[in-house]
Structures are given as C-alpha cells and as structure tokens.
Amino acid sequence: MSNIQISVKQGSKELFEIFRGTSIGILDLRTADCISKTSDILPTLSKLEKLHLWGTYTGYCALQLPASLHCIILQTGECSPDWLCSLLINLSELDHHVECELWNFVVQSRGEDCGTDSNIHISDLRSKLVSCDMSNIEIIVDNGSKELFKIFRDTTIGILKLKTADCVSHSSDILPTLSKLEKLYLWGTFTGHFDLQLPASLDCVSLQTGECSSEWLCSLLLKLTELHHAVRCELCDFLLQSRAEHCGADLNMHVSDLRSVLLALGMPNIIIQVNNGSRELFEIIRDTSIGILDLRTADCVSHSSNILPTLK
Template identity: 65%
Template sequence: MLSLDMSNIKIMVKTSSKELFEILRDACIGILDLKTADCASLASEILHTLNKLTKLDLWGTYTGRCDIELPASLQCISLQKGECSSEWLCSLLITLSSFDHPVTCELWAVVLQSSGYTLGDELHTHVSDMRSEIMSHDMSKIEIMVTKCSKKLFEILRYTSIRILDLRTADLASLASEILHTLNKLTKLYLRGTYTGRCDIELPASLQCISLQKVECSSEWLCSLLITLS
C-alpha cells in the first residue's frame, strides 16, 4: 500500500480504533476528515507521517494546548462544527506559523470556550500570556477564513501578523473592525455580506487588496471604501 500514490483519496472517519490509523501510517492520502475529537486523538500519533496530506478536517471539542504534530505537506486545516479553547486555537496557529509555505485555517461553526480558568485575575493573566506567545511568531504565511465565530476570536488575532483574512458575513466584518488596523502584515481582505451606510473600517497600511466577493452594498458604502483606499 505504501508504494501506491493515494494522494487523490479522501478518508472520512466517524468512529474507529487505533488499528485503522496504524494501517494509514506513512500512507500518501490527500485529505483526512476526522468527525470526532477522539478520532483526532487516535490519529495524532501518525498524522506527521502522512507526507502527501494537504487538508485536515476536524470536528468536536478541543481543550488544553494543541499538540498535534502536522505533516509539512499540509495546506489547509479546517475546523468544522465544534468547540475549542482559546489556548488550543492559539497553539494551533503557532504550529501553523512554523510552515515554510502558505497555509489556510478555516473556522466554520467554531465556538470558543474559556480556557478553564474561573478567577478573573488568573484568566486575564493566562489570556495575556497566550497572546504574547502568539504575537512573537511570524504568521505572515497564514490565511484565516471565518464563517461563524465570536468577538473573542478577533481579540486573539489582535496585533498578529496573519497574511490573509476571509470574512464570510457582514457581522464578522463588524466584529473584526476593531482590530483590523492592528494586523500589520495583512495583505488581502475578503468580504462577503450586505453593507450599508458609510464604510468605517480602519484598514491596516499593509493591505494590498480588498476583495468584495458575494456582496450587496450601498453606493455610500462603496464610495467611502474607495475614499479610504485613496
């Protein structure tokens, strides 16, 4: 099996045993879709051996630090319907920052939990430590696509060096508006949704392209965007 090119194969796993992932060890499958956090835990020991894996889909609940060793071939990690702690997401982004090629992190219907700290001072200190750690890494090769998330996500991204941000709704653009100007390595911003009134998004000076995808907007909003770009 290891002698065959399996890069066109996608494997989706909902429930299984460790034995399955031992069978896949060192195989060259292209996409792996793990429907539960238990599957991800079982797969974690062999993921780094999948040297043709380009996309990893994850579902379920993740807490603590993300200690998944990802293969160097990975181009996209997609968090589908599930929950994760801020600490887990931060450590995932730190892992992605080590890649020497562009990589996409897709956040579909992800709920961000607290990190398990209940006392206010402890929580504040813990979040500050995580943000300091994430800001110290070069994330200019990372593209983040968001379909549904909370304001907490954008606070995590504040002052980071991500390269591309893809916001799939106007509500997300509104949530992100407070931190966009801090993303000093952002080169491209994708927007979707409906926009009216004046465009009051403060864009980072690093921006090279703003791409309006499937968008409905007022003339006033478009005019004020062009004035901002000028």
C-alpha cells in the same frame, strides 16, 4: 493514496495505525476522540494536504502537523482560546502558505476557563503568537465572534477572508492592529457608512459576493485613498443597490457629498477591478482620478462607456 479522502467518525488507535506512513491527501476527523487517536500517525502522513476537524477542544493543541499540510478546516464544534492560539503557532512553523478555515466553530469565552492560571497561560501563548511570523497563514472565517477575532489582535496575518457581514462587524476592533495584512476579502450585504479602520499595510480589498449601498462603496473608496500607496479594489460578484432602495433625499444628498470629497481627494493610488458591474456602479467613479481600471467582461466595458472619457 492521494486520490482517497478518509472520513472517520469513530476510530481506534488500531484503525489509524493502518494509515501510518501512507500518502492520504485528505483526512476528515469527526470527533475530538479521533484527533486524540491520530496524534501518533499524523506527522507520518507525508502527502496530507487537507485536515478537517470537528468536536470540542481545550488545553494545548499538541498536534504535530505534517510539513505537506496546506489547509486545516475547523468545521463544527468549539475550542478554548489557548487551543486555537497553539494551533496557529503550529501552523506558523510550517514555513509555507497555509489556510486556516473556521466555519461553525465557537471560541469559548474566558469565563469558561479555569481561573488565574489559565488566563496567565493564554496570555503567554498570545505573546508567543504575536511574535510569530504568521504572514504564511490565510484565515477564513464563516461564523466568528468578537472572542475569536481577539485571538488575531496584533498578529502578522497576511490574508483575511470574512464570509459574512457579521464577521466584518466583529473584526472591526482588531483590523487596524494587523500590521502585515495585505489582502482583505469580504462577503455579505453592507449599507450605511464604511467605518472600518484599514491597516496601512493593506494593498487589496476584494469584494467577493454580496451587495452594498452607494454610500458604503463611496466611503470605502475614500478610506482606500488615505492609504497613500497603490491599492487594488476588486469587485467580483458584488451588486450596487439601486438608489430606489435607499431612504429618500437626505441619503442621496449624503452620497453626493461623499462623491464630492472623492473627486476633491483624487484616487490615483486606487486600481479598480470589476468582474460584474452595472451602470450605477460605474457612475460612482465618474470624473475621478483613477489611474488603472481593469474590466473583466465585455458587459463591464459596455456599462463603463459613458464614464470612461471622464476619467481624466
């Protein structure tokens, strides 16, 4: 049954008994009531790879997840901090790469919890989460709050994908605490100075889809030079805003100052990968000391022709 995706909006225990021991590949459960009624049969789905959840969840996440699971998607709903903590602990026990996607899922604030006992409980769960090996978990956040990102503070997440500029902003306080983070993927529109503190473990920043100002990209590259080890900066479908969109002479002077610092520091530890680049993008790296340049299209090669001989 690996070719069958089962979506259930209103299900009984008797309905879910039909699926017991089968090889369903994808299960999409539209209510918290459905989740409750699948609890007995879920660990028997030996080929289940994707689990979609909708609804409101509080208390401890007591789901037994099948060893085959590779992706859990929290679609639309809300949950308490202790529910999300315990879900992540369960995922860390799978001992293989697994994606946890949070789309339109809200983490309830501590004020909605039930007093001192609840706060002690979440503190105990967070301590357990911090001690877990979460390097096998890839976190993808489409709509996240500061409360959500606090759950990840000091954990050993290996890959973090932030789908909006708001997510990037909300994660700024916890990002430097992710001591095992290796890959950071960003989407969105970014201007001004790149102010994120990057963890020393980082070896790849991937700019997926969006746009940024020259100032933002220059200051990102400066941050990457401070890591003092080989780090890849991937520009996939990311556009550089034209200088005409900026705010006059002062900003252009600021970008020029940033480029001067970039040239002075050197960039031999940075690998630049460009999938879709403009001439203005390549001007940012003119005269720098990049050691490796990875150009993914013939257009990129053409746009880099003027600056290529300056990369000494």
